[in-house]
Amino acid sequence: MCEANAYLFKGDKEELLMERVDKVVPQNGEVYLESIFGQRKTLAARIKELNLVDHRIILEPIQTETAD
């Protein structure tokens, strides 16, 4: 099985969002994740990078508020 773990990139740290993700669907400023265990999650983010050999999916939050 070749699923990967999904992490949320937060500058100096990464937060584990979901383990053993099978399906990833980016759509309208959101990313839908589904694991091999049937867990599902949708969040306001974009895909920053995939490293499949390392089993890593890195997502980056989309800022909905404006900040200086």
Add this chain to the structure above:
Amino acid sequence: MCEANAYLFKGDKEELLMERVDKVVPQNGEVYLESIFGQRKTLAARIKELNLVDHRIILEPIQTETAD
């Protein structure tokens, strides 16, 4: 090794872009792909869907021209 194949989605067919992709980086309307063999490719596309258990990365071309 858990890399996947990258396909370009073209409506009723899919075109194989690269085999055994390790790294995928979407950036500024383009997607950079790198295989475990060191092949590299950048194209005007976005990620449509990942199916990691099936080893599939589906990209969708970004239309740069306007069409009715």
